[in-house]
Amino acid sequence: MHPRHPEIAPRLLSETDEQRQLRTVLRDLFRETSSPEDVRKHLATPRGYDEALWSRLAGEIGVHGLAVPEEYGGSGFTFAELAVVLEEVGRALCSAPLLPTVVLAAHALLYSGDRAACEQYLPRIADGALTATVAGFGEGFGDGEPIVTAERGSAGWVLRGRADFVLDGAGADVILVRAATPDGPRLFACEPDPGTCRRTPRRVLDETRRQALVEFRGAPATPVGTAEGAEATVSATVDTGRAALAAEQIGGSGHALDATVEFVAQRHQFGRPIGSFQAVKHRLADVLVALEAARSASAYATACAAVAPEQLPVAASAAAVVCSETFRLATAEYVQLHGGIGFTWEHPAHLYVRRARGAEVLFGTADRHRARLAALAGLALESCSV
Incomplete structure (x- = not known):
């Protein structure tokens, strides 16, 4: 029997006035700076995103430090406020590396409990001066043995090995690496140098979320946290990333539905809007129902990440399933119900399809x-029918 977890207060599943105001400010900003044309333009730049927007998000709105404690230069809010940002980021398809930097790396530092590492990196993450990511966390689940090893040399620890498809791996200023040591897996902070760390951008389906192969060749590194707490830190970080990704997927699904509803109200066939046809109404209704279910799953995962971390593993995996399938459905209808134009490179629909397919894995x-989920619930897979 598993001990009963405390219930999440219903008020935590709804937006506060402050969160609603934050959403309004962000949506206005992204409407001004992140049109599909803007996204395409910035994908062609060396960093792959709008660096001026990155600075504005950090300086004018304080996005980067929302979930960072005040003692480390942040605003001291919770993951719930950050989730509002992530949803709007997903809606606008913003390509800035908020997920690897503000979610994964920042939370890995916080979960590690390493005060020195937090003091060194979190203030610069909060003010937008530093980008960061994580590597070697293992197939999205933090399971399996690390493929990067750490050796203690005369001048300190060095990393050897490779980690593939690292989010923002080619551009991040700091990489938090899960590496194998003689005493078991441990977390290390590495500031990549071309002489000891080779970073090769990967060509991926979703160009708005850059990934890279990172090869460590005796790269100097500093231990973060304790060896005993490393696996718990990795697990909590990845689950927080899942909750963050679910919020992004809600934003992307919402955009796809809103854009499609607007289009079918304007497109006419046989003398009337195609949105008045019953078949089209039913398809959009299916997306709406799926989106509301996904929104609930995302809200619960967000609340768990903010105030009930012991419930996050179940909530994060449930949200991953529901939100991924909803985003896939919403983007498929985005393309199909736009007709011929929805299949063109000029239309932004394919960018959202790519984001949906990349996010679901x-x-x-x-x-x-x-x-x-079956394992967490104590169910034997053999007894589960598909």
Whole structure:
């Protein structure tokens, strides 16, 4: 029997006035700076995103430090406020590396409990001066042996090995690496140098979320946290990433539905809007129902990340399944109901399709999450019918 977890207060599943105001400010900003044309333009730059927007998000709104404690230069809010940002980021398809920097790396530092590492990196993450990511966390689940090893040399620890498809791996200023040591897996902070760390951008389906192969060749590194707490830190970080990704997927699904509803109200066939046809109404209604279910799953995962971390593993995997499938459905209808124009490169629909397909495998496939949920619930997979 598993001990009963405390219930999440219903008020935590709804937006506060402050969160609603934050959403309004962000949506206005992204409407001004992140049109599909803007996204395409910035994808062609060396960093792959609008660096001026990155600075504005950090300086004018304080996005980067929302979930960072005040003692480390942040605002001291919770993951709930950050989730509002992530949803709007997903809606606008913003390509800035908020997920690897503000979610994964920042939370890995916080979960590690390493005060020195937090003091060194979190203030610069909060003010937008530093980008960061994580590597070697293992197939989206933090499982399996690390493929990067750490050796103690005469001048300190060095890393050897490779980690593939690292989010923002080619551009991050700091990489938090899960590496094998003689005493077991441990977390290290590495500031990549071309002489000891080779970073090769990967060509991926979703160009708005850059990834890279990172090869460590005796790269100097500093231990973060304790060896005993490393695996718990990795697990909590990845689950927080899943909750963050679910919020992004809600934003992307919302955009796809809103854009499609607007289009079918304007497109006419046989003398009337195609949105008045019953078949089209039913398809959009299916997306709306799926989106509301996904919104609930995302809200619960967000609340758990903010105030009930012991419930986050179940909530994060459930949200991953529901939100991934909803985003796939919403983007498929985005393309189909736009007709011929929806299949063109000039239309932004394909960018959202790419984001949906990339996101659904980023932290584990839906099937793996279902298996994980079964294990967390104490169910034998052989007894589960598909």
